[in-house]
Amino acid sequence: MTTALEFTQQLSEHPKSAEERAAILANPGFGNHFTDHTVVVDYKVDVDGNGGWSNARLEPYGPIMLDPSAAVLHYGQEIFEGMKAYKHADGTVWTFRPEENAKRMNLSARRLALPELPEETFLESLRRLVAVDKEWVPTGEGDALYLRPFMIATEAFLGVRPAREVSFRVIASPAGNYFGGELQPVSIWLSENYARAGRGGTGEAKCGGNYAASLAPQLEAEAQGCKQVLFLDPFNDNAVEELGGMNIFFVFADGRLVTPELNGNILRGVTRSSVIQLAKDRGLDVQERKITIDEWRAGVESGEITEVFACGTAAVITPIGELKTQHGSIASPGSGAGEVSMSIRKQLLGIQTGTVEDTYGWMTRL
Numbered sequence: 001m002t003t004a005l006e007f008t009q010q011l012s013e014h015p016k017s018a019e020e021r022a023a024i025l026a027n028p029g030f031g032n033h034f035t036d037h038t039v040v041v042d043y044k045v046d047v048d049g050n051g052g053w054s055n056a057r058l059e060p061y062g063p064i065m066l067d068p069s070a071a072v073l074h075y076g077q078e079i080f081e082g083m084k085a086y087k088h089a090d091g092t093v094w095t096f097r098p099e100e101n102a103k104r105m106n107l108s109a110r111r112l113a114l115p116e117l118p119e120e121t122f123l124e125s126l127r128r129l130v131a132v133d134k135e136w137v138p139t140g141e142g143d144a145l146y147l148r149p150f151m152i153a154t155e156a157f158l159g160v161r162p163a164r165e166v167s168f169r170v171i172a173s174p175a176g177n178y179f180g181g182e183l184q185p186v187s188i189w190l191s192e193n194y195a196r197a198g199r200g201g202t203g204e205a206k207c208g209g210n211y212a213a214s215l216a217p218q219l220e221a222e223a224q225g226c227k228q229v230l231f232l233d234p235f236n237d238n239a240v241e242e243l244g245g246m247n248i249f250f251v252f253a254d255g256r257l258v259t260p261e262l263n264g265n266i267l268r269g270v271t272r273s274s275v276i277q278l279a280k281d282r283g284l285d286v287q288e289r290k291i292t293i294d295e296w297r298a299g300v301e302s303g304e305i306t307e308v309f310a311c312g313t314a315a316v317i318t319p320i321g322e323l324k325t326q327h328g329s330i331a332s333p334g335s336g337a338g339e340v341s342m343s344i345r346k347q348l349l350g351i352q353t354g355t356v357e358d359t360y361g362w363m364t365r366l
């Protein structure tokens with residue numbers, strides 16, 4: 001039996017003033033500002049080869065002291081999660097399906113040869129951080145406190161093997177629309193020069209390396225005036241895989257909702273699985289299967305595909321207005337912000353922010 005870790009707590013002596021915080025919360029953007037505290041839990045393998053988590057603590061937010069030879073700096077042994085905390089009308093703070101993130105983090109940990117973190121420690125870390133930084137949860141439409149749990153290999157050692165010292169941390173960042181400004185359909189760029197994942201690679205893990213690999217194609221996308229890059233399944237010609245930082249869905253006029261199947265390369269999005277559940281319960285025919293660029297183009301031309309959207313914790317549900325490729329573009333019908341996408345977005349945000357009843361038991365109070 002494992003006993004739950006005891007947390008110690010050291011509060012910041014220099015928290016941001018209420019005025020500074022209010023100015024940030026009025027226009028948080030995405031990923032620019034961080035709360036006053038952080039949670040840290042250390043992992044170490046002892047001389048007998050037994051590993052264990054210890055020294056769980058809440059401390060002031062600040063730079064991390066790392067040895068220059070720390071494994072994460074050389075071999076990218078790192079994983080992370082993305083979650084959000086929402087303030088409800090009565091002032092209580094909630095998060096969405098955190099046990100799914102805890103499980104996915106352990107799936108990523110196994111792939112990156114990092115230690116698994118007990119789910120209870122993961123959840124307690126979120127509770128501890130939000131308990132002291134709850135004034136940082138923004139309440140604007142579509143805003144939330146973005147929680148970023150992550151795990152890094154801290155051992156000072158240059159040999160290529162799983163690190164024997166690791167640390168798990170959580171930081172929090174008030175967040176508005178991931179793409180900035182008001183919600184608007186985004187244009188995306190088809191990456192034909194770069195793949196995101198290979199068979200047996202780390203595509204399904206939420207590790208920094210996957211996102212680092214998306215940056216050169218993301219630059220291509222930006223040069224084309226696009227906000228995100230779309231990757232193809234490298235093993236199925238023309239089949240759509242996922243975007244640089246989110247999953248993708250296609251709404252058909254006849255009630256089908258299609259998204260690429262989980263094939264070991266695609267991230268198991270918590271928003272993705274929630275959209276699938278909400279759509280099924282509305283009577284949509286959800287199909288997790290291959291969908292090619294040719295089917296996308298033909299579907300838009302024939303009027304069969306009516307909406308395309310991206311989804312993820314950061315993106316929530318963001319309509320896709322256009323796919324640009326080296327060989328022309330596919331514009332979504334209408335403005336791109338279709339009825340089905342926007343209505344599922346509204347229901348999902350309603351559950352998360354407490355204005356729609358949570359009949360699924362998805363919300364956890366922090």
Ligand code: COI
Nearest residue numbers: 082083245312313314315
């Ligand atoms: C998230 O949606 O939480 C992610 O981790 C994606 C990242 C692009 C912000």
